[in-house]
Amino acid sequence: MEFEPFVFRHQGALVNTRDRGTLTGTVDEVNAFTLRPLTAEEFAVFTLDLCNNRIDRHFSRFPEEELERINALVPGRPLMERHDVRGSLPRGTFFRSRLHADGEHLSVRPDVYVLRTSDNQDFILNIEGGVYRETSIGFSFRKPECSVCGKDLRACDHIPGRSYGENLCHCVLRDVLEVIEGSVVASGSQGTRFVAGTRALRLDDALAAARRDFHTPIELGAGGLWEDE
């Protein structure tokens, strides 16, 4: 049976602001994405820790090969600011990305440039001042694999978050198709994430719905109201 791909959000963190003078080659790399050459004074650069190989609090995990794939897909994608029910605004563009290894911990760390326009002033200040420090990545993937039995979680009976002997069941996010965008959100806004358009489901709700309706492929809204808790 072929399932429809999931569209899903995953949380990360803002890790760094870059001093524009310290990065050799940054201006050239940014200008690969612009229509006219910018000077270093015209943009700010931030580093995001978009996703990693740990089991997150929704019991999902990216395997390393999917992180490599995301790392390759991120440059050129937009950075959005999510702020209220009216939706989100594009604020920047990811222009390069690398894999950051820290022991067993592997994460995708892209750099994004944000134009220093008057419209972006508050956004940049909110990041530099530590008010905005959480990020999320919107992406689609084809297979939510069960870490216990290896089947598609929609087709087995294991429950993410439950332990089976030594195994903590979680969802292995397989076959990433597309990175839609990265987002910056205010810290502590864990309650509700707002995205323009229809409602997107949390992974566990989506799985429950898919299992209830096993023979009908499910569709999750690309960009929707995403309730975290």
Ligand SMILES: [Zn+2]
């Ligand atoms: Zn299973």
